[in-house]
Amino acid sequence: MINLTIDRQQVSVEKGTPVLEAARKIGIDIPTLCYLKDLNAPAACRVCIVQVEGRPAFEASCVLPAEEGMVVHTNTPAVLAARKQVLELFLSDHPFECLTCERNLNCELQRLAKRYGIRDLPVEGERNHYPIDHVSPSVVREPDKCIRCRRCVSVCENYISANIYRMMDRSFQAVVGPAYNGSLMESPCIYCGQCITVCPTSALREQDSTARVFEALANPELHVVVQTAPSIRSSIAEEFGLPVGTPVEGQMVAALRRLGFDRVFDDCVAADICVIEEATEFMERLKKGGPFPQFTSCCPSWVLFCEKFYPQFVANLSEVKSPQQIFGALVKTYYAKRAGIDPAKIFVVSVMPCVSKKYELLRPEMKASGCQDIDAEISTREFVRMLFQAGLDIRKLPREEFDSPLGSASGAGVIFGSTGGVLEATLRTVYEWAGEKPLKRLEFEEVRSLEYKEAVIHAGPHELRVAVARGTGAARRLMDQVLAGKKRYHFVEVMACPGGCVGGGGQPIYIETNDWNEQVSHRTRRAGGLYQLDREREYRKAHENPVILKLYEEYLGRPGGPRAHKLFHSGHVSRKLYADEPLLKKERDLVRR
Amino acid sequence: MKRTAIKRKEKYQELDGVLEKYKGRKGVLIKALSEAQEMYGFLSREVLIHIACELDVPLSEVTSVVSFYSLFKTEPSGRCHIEICSGTACYVKGMQDLLETLEEEINIKPGEVTGDGRFGLSTVNCVGACSAAPVVKIGDELIGDVDSKRLKQLLGKYGHD
């Protein structure tokens, strides 16, 4: 342990602890913009500067290791004035658009400007001006609002391993962006949206689809149907002042009805179907002897990652679509027929913790019903915005039930949203199909150095090696091990986001902490309780869910059969990493929907 | 995708010879880029994508590096490239007059190429011949103690009338 003095108080910390963390231990909150503990510490923003006695200049406390006997001042007038000046410099190269900005009141730069009482700018001058990149279906970049913190660089490099962002150029005009500071569409971005969730400002944000949804709702010609992903029912709670992660399923359904949706369905049913189809595919591979590992395919970002970065594994991807798409296909066929509505007149909206689904629904093969299966996706953030606009307060609404006939899901469908959930849900079925014994809770062994978990289970005659990779970065390492012949698996679940979909790129952005792990756990806690919901379910296995059984009986035929195949399966292709020609401005405008 | 990759391969055979020796080695990106620039005069998007794919480095990283170092060019220059030293010694000794002369004579500013593609112009931070300031580099030739008159003569020598 090391002893130092911060603002006249003694504090002991472990060797190597940054002064900033040491100060936090005694209740001093040093402001930060670029620092995100355990993810990013480039020492770039300079708002965390402190004075250390005996040093000629200020030091950035986020990277300054505490030393024995160090005497630190974090709040002298000189330090405060310098921090203020740093912020003034930031603002002198920043558009003053808070009122019309998506991150208004949830922006780290704005918050610091308030905290340090910035009233005007003593020095002003030329500002950088870069075009907004609104071309990609999922992520919008507005470089003018970028504060060059590099958090997006770190998350995309270390966690997602897509390496989209870097610092481009140098000097005043240096900016963080994809190659050539061009469009994400020209890069191998997989649209997971993790960069959005760490961006302190509105330089990165989702493609906003709320306007399209409101438009559809206003159109009397359309029958507007909504499906909600498992985690939404609890991740919206705190935005309405409820404790984090409070399940508000019934109130959410009520809110959606009041927004004007004609039918409110639970997406978990589609997850159940997904489980059954994947399990069927897996049984078939067991019979045929491969190819192994079978990779899950319900995360569009992961699928895209595999198609772009590891085309040699494309055949290993399960052919089953994601629950969102299964659901869309189902609504526009089965439901349309039963309800007697022309599928072309049905507008299907999904509410997801994800921004990648915005991209997924545009993939050309997602037209199993003959028209686009899903018409629009809104992320949790957009959903909350819609509720605010409509003046719908979750706390004040009654509980209502999802609409049937696509009613209640099994517990397996519910845990889909959590990491390892897809694998476990599928194994519950596989296990019984292969071994005819019920599976208890799946226990994983952490493969810490590789950031993924693996387990061996014995199902009947089979010894199945399975693994779960959190983040495509971990998936990359896992695949490299497989390619090098060092590991062999039968079944691998990959989710692009930390903690799976509950930690998705569309979840509310939480800026109360500058610790990456805390941010992630906050996101997942919001949507936590999924396992509890699972335990509370009457049916916990997909293949036992009577709703599903009925569906197969009435409409789909056998799992993996021709109709299921037509609706729920899709092929995958290998894709080029980089566009040979950059998009022209004209093309950009065309691509924008 | 496959087809374009094959086409690229044929086109960059010469470059591949260079990249081959760098494959799998650490810290070689700048070297590879320099050699590529020497080969083609500038670094086109296509060349950079090729390097990114062959060396297994993200394109973002490649362009980040290229845009950081001032000697990497992403656009072709004129057939005859003129560099004017803008280091302190040359500045003090009147390099600005030389820039003005060039603007008058061939109507270009640093970073530009003449309409006929004959001359390109850029500035450079000190070439280390400060005692002969101001210094100009035309093609591979370094010329010290240049004044406007001399510069005009040199332009003539390189084909300006």
Place this chain on the structure above:
Amino acid sequence: MINLMTGLKERVAGTKPRERHLLLCGGVPCLSLGCRQVKEAVMRELDNYKLSGEIELLEAGCIGNCRLGPTLIVYPEGVVYRRLTVENAKEIIEGHVLGGRLLEHLLHRDDLTNEIQRRREDMPFYRKQQRLVLRNCGVIPPHIESYMSNQGYAALAKALTELSPGQVIEEILRSGLRGRGGGGFPTGRKWQAAREAEGPRKYVICNGDEGDPGAFMDRSIMEGDPHSVLEGMILAGYAVGAGQGYIYVRAEYPLAVRRLEDAIAEARKALLLGNNILRQGFSFDVEIRVGAGAFVCGEETALISSVEGTRGDPSPRPPFPVSKGVWGCPTVINNVETLANIPPIILNGGEWFSRIGTESSKGTKVFALAGKIRHSGLVEVPMGTTLREVIFEIAGGIPDNKEFKAAQTGGPSGGCLTTGHLDLPLDYESLREAGSIIGSGGLIVMDEDTCMVDVARYFSGFNRQESCGKCTTCRIGTKRMLEILEKIAGGRGTEEDLARLESLAELLRNASLCGLGRSAPNPVLSTLRHFRDEYLAHIREKRCPAGVCPDLTRHVIREERCRGCGLCHNICPAGAISKEGRTFRIDPDKCVDCSACVRECPFEAVRGRKRRKELTRA
């Protein structure tokens, strides 16, 4: 050690140049003045007279007094012929080499006394120097045989056979040698820290980035005496326990790269690099890394990133390179000149070295003189020599009867010294106190025609352009400082702007991530300190006293030159010129800037309005 050296000498088969030989300066300044063509002409003449077999023509690195270039020295007399052209080649061979005649018109004459100076030793430029680092520069060709015949690699042989690594470090500590790259950190202490640091491997990097525009001593050493740098590196490697070295050279120095490559090949062949050096069980090899145009890459953490093949983005220290450098391993980074000092220290002892220079700054320092100075070139003097001695006694003062105004040291990180500092001893501490730094040793002399606001603006523009853009204060701050300076230079400044400038400067200095941002304000602060009047003239009187800032200059008649002939008065279309006493004067309110008077005046007495715009770099 003796055996080792003899064996070594046999291996490189050193040939001593014959008595009669010619030495031509092949340094870059001389190259730019046409020495290559002179060389070809001399070779042709030697051929003509069938002398090529007999008389060797050697090419050395910079001889120092570049203003005399291209230069040819005829040995054994050591006669220096200067400012040669192709036509002179025949004369020299016919006249001097064959005819034994001295060619007076090709000899240098003293600028003031007009006295003929035949040999280097006759010139005050060389007489007052103490050439330690430059011992071989311009004296011998940059090849291993010549280097070895001048005690080259003797220090290495001594260290490998007689000294332990610890003893080498002790010797360096005793010498008091401090880094010549700008920081002035004691080299021995750096080595010691690297020796003690733990890591799987260790590295030595020679910092040959020399980004300071106006400095060129590192280049001259790398080109003129590459083996001394290599020997210094090998000794550093031996002392700290490193097995691999990198020389980081900027791409603007292609000749230096070539010379170093040749030197490395020669040294490898002589078993001085590679496995088991001189069969003494120590292995060390060197690789060259070429930069690609970024000043910040001279900063050590940025340099490490660049050696690793990425952007030269600096990173916070600690960890310092001595504990975590290239590839995360302990790394010693030393400047070229620092390393070139190592062999003589090991050979002659630290004690010997510490007797040169001042109390806190030991040894000599090489200065690169440029700008408004008669003898621009390389000057090496003991630390503590005064500015006056360097500028006036060695380098001949200011040309064209102009007044000395300031000397800029330390480049974009440094500051200005003024007439008040002429008797200041040039050492680390004195310069720091005067608000400047020795830096790498670039010394740009400025005369009365230099505007100090413009100088501040120039350096701010440089720093703005070279900022890596990583940290806020430097990325935006350098830009804002430049904008304020442009405002002042454009006559739109206010006195509040000066306060803003100072407070921004303070912020950059205190809160930036790396040395570039921390020292970027120095040129501004130092000119503000010493030339505040000039700033105020721009602000209050909207006047640029030196007549440089374009927006603040007018057509004026220089009284001292005007002979009152009235030609300008006759031609002025605006009737702006009228007689005033003995001379004429221009009424600025009437003048329409047509410049007819400038062209008309036979005595160049009219100074025209500058139309110059901001320096665009690309």
